[in-house]
Amino acid sequence: MNAPAPAPARRGNGSRYLFMALLGLVVGAVASVMVMRAIQQRHDPYPEAVMHVMSAHMRALKQNVVQNRCAATDVLPHLQALRVVSNDIEPAFADMRDDEKFAKYASDLRAAIDASLAAPPMACGAVQTAAAKIGEACEGCHRYTNQ
Ligand code: HEC
Numbered sequence: 001m002n003a004p005a006p007a008p009a010r011r012g013n014g015s016r017y018l019f020m021a022l023l024g025l026v027v028g029a030v031a032s033v034m035v036m037r038a039i040q041q042r043h044d045p046y047p048e049a050v051m052h053v054m055s056a057h058m059r060a061l062k063q064n065v066v067q068n069r070c071a072a073t074d075v076l077p078h079l080q081a082l083r084v085v086s087n088d089i090e091p092a093f094a095d096m097r098d099d100e101k102f103a104k105y106a107s108d109l110r111a112a113i114d115a116s117l118a119a120p121p122m123a124c125g126a127v128q129t130a131a132a133k134i135g136e137a138c139e140g141c142h143r144y145t146n147q
Contacts (some may be wrong), residue, residue, distance in 0.1 A: 057079075
């Protein structure tokens with residue numbers, strides 16, 4: 001008694017739907033990565049960039065003191081960079097620029113840098129003092145804004 005030969009396996013609709021479902025998952029994953037990237041890029045880097053550049057120059061000044069390199073050519077470029085970048089505080093923090101105290105802290109910082117530029121520190125002790133005064137101006141605003 002011969003059983004009928006089994007019908008050859010055919011790719012039915014089932015595997016096609018599975019394939020489409022998997023393809024959908026992959027496309028969905030790729031799309032959500034793209035959307036997340038786009039959202040991340042919308043994050044405005046300006047405010048943090050201003051702070052990080054100022055912070056780099058403050059570190060450089062401290063490094064000057066540690067390495068005992070306190071000639072005007074070692075120190076002035078950092079003070080000048082700090083002064084120029086500090087002009088960007090209000091434009092970078094557009095949501096806070098109308099806050100009187102915030103603006104006051106920003107101009108206090110500029111005044112501290114101006115004072116150090118008006119009488120440039122010529123020795124490491126003076127660089128340390130100037131950096132400490134500027135650092136206090138930074139901290140004043142950070143205490144106010146809780147940073
Ligand atoms: C007028 C206000 C103000 C002054 C002055 C100020 N900061 Fe800031 N700082 C802020 C605010 C507001 C933030 C929070 C930024 C954010 O998270 O978007 C911040 C954040 C920072 C950060 C962290 C950045 C990050 O990744 O979130 C550093 C570092 C920093 N400031 C360094 C400095 C240094 C150095 C000075 C002085 C030379 C200074 N700041 C002066 C307001 C100020």
